[in-house]
Amino acid sequence: MFASLLIIGAGPAGLAAALAAAHHAKSVVIIDENAEAGGQIWRHDSQQVHSPAAQLKAKLLTYPHVQFVFGARVIAMVEQCCLLIETSEGAQQLRWEKLILCNGARELLLPFPGWTLPGVTGAGGLQAMIKSGADVKGKRVVIAGTGPLLLSVAASVKKAQGHIVAIVEQRSAKELLGFSRQLFSAHRSKFWQALGLISIINPLRYRHSAVVTAAHGDRQLHAVTLVQAGKQEEISCDLLACGFGLRANVELAELLQCQVQDGLVVVDAQQRTSRENIWAAGEITGIGGVEKALIEGRIAGLSATNDVVTAVDALHREDAYSFATLLNQTFSVDTSLRKLCKPDTLVCRCEDVAAQDLAPFTDWRTAKLMTRAGMGACQGRICGAACQFLYEWDTPEARQPVFPAKAASLALLAEKKFSFEK
Numbered sequence: 001m002f003a004s005l006l007i008i009g010a011g012p013a014g015l016a017a018a019l020a021a022a023h024h025a026k027s028v029v030i031i032d033e034n035a036e037a038g039g040q041i042w043r044h045d046s047q048q049v050h051s052p053a054a055q056l057k058a059k060l061l062t063y064p065h066v067q068f069v070f071g072a073r074v075i076a077m078v079e080q081c082c083l084l085i086e087t088s089e090g091a092q093q094l095r096w097e098k099l100i101l102c103n104g105a106r107e108l109l110l111p112f113p114g115w116t117l118p119g120v121t122g123a124g125g126l127q128a129m130i131k132s133g134a135d136v137k138g139k140r141v142v143i144a145g146t147g148p149l150l151l152s153v154a155a156s157v158k159k160a161q162g163h164i165v166a167i168v169e170q171r172s173a174k175e176l177l178g179f180s181r182q183l184f185s186a187h188r189s190k191f192w193q194a195l196g197l198i199s200i201i202n203p204l205r206y207r208h209s210a211v212v213t214a215a216h217g218d219r220q221l222h223a224v225t226l227v228q229a230g231k232q233e234e235i236s237c238d239l240l241a242c243g244f245g246l247r248a249n250v251e252l253a254e255l256l257q258c259q260v261q262d263g264l265v266v267v268d269a270q271q272r273t274s275r276e277n278i279w280a281a282g283e284i285t286g287i288g289g290v291e292k293a294l295i296e297g298r299i300a301g302l303s304a305t306n307d308v309v310t311a312v313d314a315l316h317r318e319d320a321y322s323f324a325t326l327l328n329q330t331f332s333v334d335t336s337l338r339k340l341c342k343p344d345t346l347v348c349r350c351e352d353v354a355a356q357d358l359a360p361f362t363d364w365r366t367a368k369l370m371t372r373a374g375m376g377a378c379q380g381r382i383c384g385a386a387c388q389f390l391y392e393w394d395t396p397e398a399r400q401p402v403f404p405a406k407a408a409s410l411a412l413l414a415e416k417k418f419s420f421e422k
Contacts, residue, residue: 003029009102011039013282013297020301105283112340114215123243136162144168145243254398271300288324348383350376
């Protein structure tokens, strides 16, 4: 398969990039590992027919030279400007002239006692499950962590007729008030959006300066321990959704040798990376929400096809970056959360590696070799990020295959002598 412009990721950034580039690119191929367009932000909602993702996809499909490939995962770089992708039909090479990375982000999951119990999920994970049709009607839900995502998840739970027992926000009332004032001053639409989410929630269920320190249950979650202002209490619940923030999916960018700094792909004002003919947009350049993803995607698509990026585009990008900066400064992960992980707490749940097993080591590579941490199905995406936070270890190095691959794909690599080297 060949594309004059390849876009990896069919979320808001990828769809916006494709739409901006469709007028001038000879051929546009958009690949995504999910079965539909939308990414994590616009994940397919089984109850919403006319979603923004569906509308953008429909516009793109009016162009005969635009093609979607769903259920496709990049597993290796064959050579310069050629990737190996794996689909339900098997592995195939995908060659490109220009590339836009819109890989998005994943949740940061932090270990604490009971976090591996059935019923405990990431905040975004629970929201995705609800959008995919999971039944939470009548279930008692605790939503804990920090950031606006907690309110968005609460709205999804309420819409699905779940019972919100508590929203546990780690930030103090003073910090939240300061954030609200800055929103009202500089990002008025975001302020009203947040106010709309708050208005549907019982204020007695909202706890600030609070944290869930443990989840309890035998084979299923039945309660959590909450600490607020030094006071501890146990709350019965059926589901716990934890939102500690997001981490950009930069593995492919690293594999392509794009500059990555502080866990984010470095780009210029045109969304160009440090590598020629590669652009990046959305959460992989900084966590900032759908508006940032859309404007960055648009600029990347225009730039990749030598189209004009207007002053209005640049202004919208600047505003999106301003909001992203405010968001990340206010709701950055507090290092006090490291104390939640006890010696017997599992850190790598794929390989059953506890914190006490990792204690003797000073770096990720050695710990991985000696304990098998990061060698499970997630390939270190969950425990690697957790170890980076807990122990301040360097981020695990991206290696091929980027994801666990089928034996047939690996056999094809060997047969064709594709290189596993960077």
